[in-house]
Amino acid sequence: MFGISDLLALVISAFIILPVVMFIRELGYFTVSMLFGVKNPRFTIGSGPRLIKFWILDIRKYYHVYSWFSFDDVKRKSNFTYIIIYAAPIVTNIIVALTLNSLLANGFLQEQARFWNRFIFYVFFYVLFDSIPMLTTHGKPNNGMIIYELIRYGKRVDYNDDDIIPSTTQVDEDYDQEMKKVEKMQEKIEQLKSGKLEKEDRSTPEKQVMGERIQEDLKDTAEDIAKEELEIELEKNPKRKDPD
Incomplete structure (x- = not known):
C-alpha cells in the first residue's frame, strides 16, 4: 500500500537525490575532459532564464533534475580521448556508489541508511542506463553505444548529426533565441493588460x-x-x- 512515507520518499528522490546524481554524472564529464584540454567548458544547472553565470557555471532560474556539461572542442583529439570522456560519468557514478556502499557496510551513515541506500539505487540506475549499449530517444545512442562503436568501428556509426555532449556555443545561441521569444511574448502580454493592443491583433x-x-x-x-x-x-x- 502506498502511504505517506512512500510519498515522502518519492519527493526526496525526485527533488534531492536525482538532481544530485545528475550533477555527479555531469561532473564526471567535466573532470575528465579538463585533463584533455577542453575548450569553452560550461556546467549548466537547471533550466529557463539565467540567474548566475560565473566562470564555467551557468545556473538557471527553474529548479529541475536536468543539468548538463557542454564544450566546444578538445585539444587532444583521438578515439581514446572520446572513449575516456564518454566513460567518465559511468566511472564517476560507480566510484561514488561503491564508496557509499563501503561506508554503510562498515557501520557508517547508519542513521541515514535508508536515504543512502536509495541514493545508491539511483546512482546504479544511471550507471546501467549509461553503460549498456542501446539507442534512446529518436535513435540517439547512449554513452555505452558510443564507446562500443568507437572501439569496434573507430567512430560513431549512427545517423545522428548532433553531438551527445552539446556545444557550448550552440547552447548559448539557442538560449539567446529562446530568451528573445520570451521577451516578445512578455511584451505582448503587457500590451494586452494595458489595452494598447488592438482587438484584431490580440x-x-x-x-x-x-x-x-x-x-x-x-x-x-x-x-x-x-x-x-x-x-x-x-x-x-x-x-x-x-x-x-
Whole structure:
C-alpha cells in the first residue's frame, strides 16, 4: 500500500537525490575532459532564464533534475580521448556508489541508511542506463553505444548529426533565441493588460494561421461537394449542358 512515507520518499528522490546524481554524472564529464584540454567548458544547472553565470557555471532560474556539461572542442583529439570522456560519468557514478556502499557496510551513515541506500539505487540506475549499449530517444545512442562503436568501428556509426555532449556555443545561441521569444511574448502580454493592443491583433499568429487553414479547407470542401452534385446531375440528365 502506498502511504505517506512512500510519498515522502518519492519527493526526496525526485527533488534531492536525482538532481544530485545528475550533477555527479555531469561532473564526471567535466573532470575528465579538463585533463584533455577542453575548450569553452560550461556546467549548466537547471533550466529557463539565467540567474548566475560565473566562470564555467551557468545556473538557471527553474529548479529541475536536468543539468548538463557542454564544450566546444578538445585539444587532444583521438578515439581514446572520446572513449575516456564518454566513460567518465559511468566511472564517476560507480566510484561514488561503491564508496557509499563501503561506508554503510562498515557501520557508517547508519542513521541515514535508508536515504543512502536509495541514493545508491539511483546512482546504479544511471550507471546501467549509461553503460549498456542501446539507442534512446529518436535513435540517439547512449554513452555505452558510443564507446562500443568507437572501439569496434573507430567512430560513431549512427545517423545522428548532433553531438551527445552539446556545444557550448550552440547552447548559448539557442538560449539567446529562446530568451528573445520570451521577451516578445512578455511584451505582448503587457500590451494586452494595458489595452494598447488592438482587438484584431490580440489573436496569436498560430490562431490566425489556423483560422486561415480552416477557411481554405471549408472552401475546398464546398467546391468538392459542388463538383460531385454537378456530376450526379449530369449523369441523370446527360443532355444538360454545364452552365457558363
